[in-house]
Amino acid sequence: MYKKMIAAILIAQTLISCADNKQKTEDAITVVKKDTMQVIPEASFKDVVFDSKKDLVCGMPVTAGVSDTAHYEGKVYGFCAKECKEEFVKSPKQYLTIK
Numbered sequence: 001m002y003k004k005m006i007a008a009i010l011i012a013q014t015l016i017s018c019a020d021n022k023q024k025t026e027d028a029i030t031v032v033k034k035d036t037m038q039v040i041p042e043a044s045f046k047d048v049v050f051d052s053k054k055d056l057v058c059g060m061p062v063t064a065g066v067s068d069t070a071h072y073e074g075k076v077y078g079f080c081a082k083e084c085k086e087e088f089v090k091s092p093k094q095y096l097t098i099k
Contacts, residue, residue, distance in 0.1 A: 051075035057084035
């Protein structure tokens with residue numbers, strides 16, 4: 001009887017642990033879709049090749065530093081700040097015509 005109870009507790013604990021890990025993974029990479037856009041914050045950007053040489057919102061060169069990115073229509077754009085990325089996400093086509 002104790003073996004069955006211990007087995008049931010271990011199975012329940014494993015299932016709960018898997019559910020927690022799934023939520024943590026979803027929290028680590030936030031994906032927002034808007035007109036085929038994916039925004040993936042909190043990543044390492046040192047080896048990323050950007051499709052724009054400057055932050056499309058404020059104009060700062062991406063060589064000065066990137067704190068966030070947005071993937072839009074198969075291209076990667078770097079932004080100096082979260083606020084710039086959020087502004088781009090609202091209307092990406094507006095900023096892409098300015099280039």
